[in-house]
Amino acid sequence: MTMTELPRIDRIRHDTRRRTLTVARTERLTPHMIRLTLAGPDLEGFHSAGFDDHIKLFVPKDGGEAMRDYTPRRFGPEGLVVDVVDHPGGPAADWARTAVAGDTLTIGGPRGSKVIGGPIDHWLLVGDETALPAIGRRIEEAPAGTAITAIVAVPSAADEQVFETKAALSIRWVHRDAAESHRAEPMMAALEAVTLPPRTFAWIAAEAGVARALRDRLVERGLPREWTAAAGYWLRGVADSAVKDL
Numbered sequence: 001m002t003m004t005e006l007p008r009i010d011r012i013r014h015d016t017r018r019r020t021l022t023v024a025r026t027e028r029l030t031p032h033m034i035r036l037t038l039a040g041p042d043l044e045g046f047h048s049a050g051f052d053d054h055i056k057l058f059v060p061k062d063g064g065e066a067m068r069d070y071t072p073r074r075f076g077p078e079g080l081v082v083d084v085v086d087h088p089g090g091p092a093a094d095w096a097r098t099a100v101a102g103d104t105l106t107i108g109g110p111r112g113s114k115v116i117g118g119p120i121d122h123w124l125l126v127g128d129e130t131a132l133p134a135i136g137r138r139i140e141e142a143p144a145g146t147a148i149t150a151i152v153a154v155p156s157a158a159d160e161q162v163f164e165t166k167a168a169l170s171i172r173w174v175h176r177d178a179a180e181s182h183r184a185e186p187m188m189a190a191l192e193a194v195t196l197p198p199r200t201f202a203w204i205a206a207e208a209g210v211a212r213a214l215r216d217r218l219v220e221r222g223l224p225r226e227w228t229a230a231a232g233y234w235l236r237g238v239a240d241s242a243v244k245d246l
């Protein structure tokens with residue numbers, strides 16, 4: 001493969017400012033996913049160009065404030081939609097679990113977007129429930145006919161989601177207990193069954209050790225590293241510990 005055939009990653013910077021928003025709606029989307037719709041005049045000028053962008057949520061912690069990364073799942077007339085995984089022991093998840101319409105939430109960002117393009121013929125999207133908002137957004141935003149294979153690990157069939165898409169989508173849901181989300185094996189087994197046609201771009205996000213193991217295996221199978229993007233969306237046992245570029 002020549003250099004000209006590499007995927008292109010365009011970096012876009014945005015003006016960052018804090019926006020104070022109102023929770024317009026909360027919904028238990030699936031047993032482990034809380035959907036928040038945020039609204040308010042402060043959303044004016046909000047822009048998110050990349051499906052794996054992130055914003056900061058400022059949530060209460062020990063009488064102060066903590067910042068955590070979340071994906072702008074959708075932005076439109078109804079407001080800004082954010083999907084929060086319900087896991088134990090984190091201030092962001094704790095806040096989302098008890099949020100009700102009318103609550104106030106401050107967000108920041110996205111500071112920038114990485115827009116992935118170029119000569120990609122097949123997208124491979126692999127992730128756990130924290131990656132599901134980005135994966136869902138990519139699937140829904142993809143132009144008609146885009147070839148996408150997705151592998152998503154969730155605790156049960158009830159945690160699966162349905163996407164409206166014109167993409168040529170093949171999705172494989174992997175079920176494993178939420179307490180096992182730091183283990184690579186369940187997703188690895190599903191990944192082994194996926195073929196890697198030429199010009200496959202693999203996007204991976206999960207617990208950092210899991211994401212690294214999945215990416216390393218794809219590279220071992222012959223996928224050039226430049227045709228992969230892997231991120232640790234969280235790190236087992238460590239608060240606020242994303243590894244955005246593995």
Ligand SMILES: Cc1cc2nc3c(=O)[nH]c(=O)nc-3n(C[C@H](O)[C@H](O)[C@H](O)COP(=O)(O)OP(=O)(O)OC[C@H]3O[C@@H](n4cnc5c(N)ncnc54)[C@H](O)[C@@H]3O)c2cc1C
Nearest residue numbers: 054070071085087090091092093235236237238239240242
């Ligand atoms: C670019 C990016 C986009 C992201 N988008 C989303 C998103 O749209 N939705 C979403 O839910 N998450 C998303 N995440 C992951 C989210 O930022 C982390 O899960 C974050 O740690 C949650 O904060 P917390 O306050 O709930 O827990 P923390 O205080 O950060 O962590 C407390 C404890 O919980 C553990 N932990 C953290 N997350 C999980 C989890 N999911 N499952 C099990 N244990 C966990 C930690 O290891 C730690 O031991 C994203 C991360 C990145 C980097």
